[in-house]
Amino acid sequence: MNQGLHPVVIIMIEDDQGHARLIEKNIRRAGVTNDIVPFETGLAALSYLLGPDGSGKVHEGKPLLILLDLNLPDMTGMDILARVRESTHLHHIMVIVLTTTDDPVEVHRCYDLGANVYVAKPMEYEKFVNAIQQLGLFLLVVTVPEVS
């Protein structure tokens, strides 16, 4: 794993503080030590991601990874995904959708919109932990593209 001078920053967009806390705990337990920047609303996350000029240029050269919940109060995760894929600088950063539903239609739509990975939050905590820790292991081995 070589992320150079800029280790991967994980942007976690999750409105439920409990979920956010559980995800963070389990990712840490999987050995992931990268910075996690949490957001509770879509607007806040988008304004951080796209920056003041709305193009995402502020993150140029940094490897970013988005953990995205679909069910946000102010907009859907789909909207955020679409905006990220439309932007000139962020369009190929890695987006992992992490949400409560495993509805196949929803899963398909996410992949259609350019989600890289889709993880359903399982109800049983062991599976949840397992899923998150698998995700942590996955993060340790993949090379995350930098913001161009």
Place this chain on the structure above:
Amino acid sequence: MLIGRSVFSRFVPLLLFAGAVLLLALVLASLRFATLTRQSSHEALDAARLNNRAMQLLTLVQDAETSQRGYLITGEEKYLGPFKRAQALIALHFLSVSGDMMKAGISHVTVERLKRLVDDKLGEMRDTIGLKKAGRDAEAIAVVQTDSGKRVMDEIREIMTRIDAITGNIGFQREETMANAAKWLLISITGGAVLLVILVGGAIFLAVVHARQLEVARQALAEQNDMLEVRIKQRTQFLERANRELQSYSYIVGHDLRAPLVNIMGFTSELERAAAIFADYMKRSPDTRDDLTEKLAREAVGGDIPEALGFIRSSMKRMDDLINEILRLARAGSRQLNAEPLNFVELLSETVASLQHRLDETGSSVVLSPGLPPVVSDRLALQQIFGNLLDNAVKYADPSRRAVIHVSGTIANGFAVIDVADNGRGIAERDRERIFELFRRSGPQDRPGDGIGLAHVRALVRRLGGDVAVKSVLGEGTTFVVTLAADVRSARDRGEP
């Protein structure tokens, strides 16, 4: 219109039938008059012929007399030719003419008298001719000089004149009858022609009217079909809407109720984990406790356990809130609606009064336009609908300007349309459907709220036989357009939810 048409369509065939009967009568009358004309002309002709034959008879008698005179004067046999011929012809004539005369109304007595007179005359002439032939000229002259022959002849002439008068009269009468019959024939033919024109016209008119009725009926049927289609479309829309709502409900249950459950399960496990760490720490004898286990145990007791408990509690509260809201919405959908005549100005004034404190705080104002329509609807539902909309308008005001909320309304086609227009922060286009869903909110989440108000408004408006729509320009303002049945009872009659 419909009744008039049916009376008319019953009346016209009757009229046509009467016309046809009348036409038949006219044809029969014409036939009768034609027959009468023919008969009269025959009779007139017969009378003329009879007259002619009577005259011929007279001529024959005169011929015979002339021939007799000639013979008496000259004594030459050749003068007797006409006499002999006339004598034969007269007998023949009498055979046929006497019957016809009696038929023409000349009395039997007269005919017999004529016959006898002619016989007498012929007898006298035969006598004189016989005397002449015998050379007894003087005796023959004497017979003539008795004037008996002349008297007979005069009487014959007199009878002939009478016959002439009688046949002439018959001819005149028949001509009169004929002229009359011809006149009536003309009249009945003319009448028939006029009636025929009327009947044909009537029939054409009836056909046209009938065709028009058919066309009207066809159009009415087509309209009914269209209406039926529209109704089916409306029903389908209602069903689709209900289906969408059901789907969004199941989505809400799937997402929003699951989220706190995931937390409860997760933090319960975290709790167990922390409890296990602390239990492990407690089991150790104090001398085997190292710094790490000590630190972990402190973290477990001081951090993880309270944190987990806090999240579990808040998640349970969240779930309880969600369930309550879903139930409240469901209950709003089943509450019995009251239909009462309502005055919007009065109703909205009450709502504004309950918001007055917050309006004063923010310097906002609500302007009720004149001409808000009266409706027959449910007071509580309308208060909740407009209470929510006005509350939102105040809540999401643009802080850079004083909020002014305009409420205006019209009524058309049995629906009241009420606009609630604000100059607030506006709603992004992608959120204009989402805001009506349960637990969804638009824009920065910087105001208190749970995303329930508009879901409630939509459910209520739909129950009142209408719908709510939103128009907005981000950063300039939002207008909620509430359409409701002007009379909620009519909405119920249509069987809408």
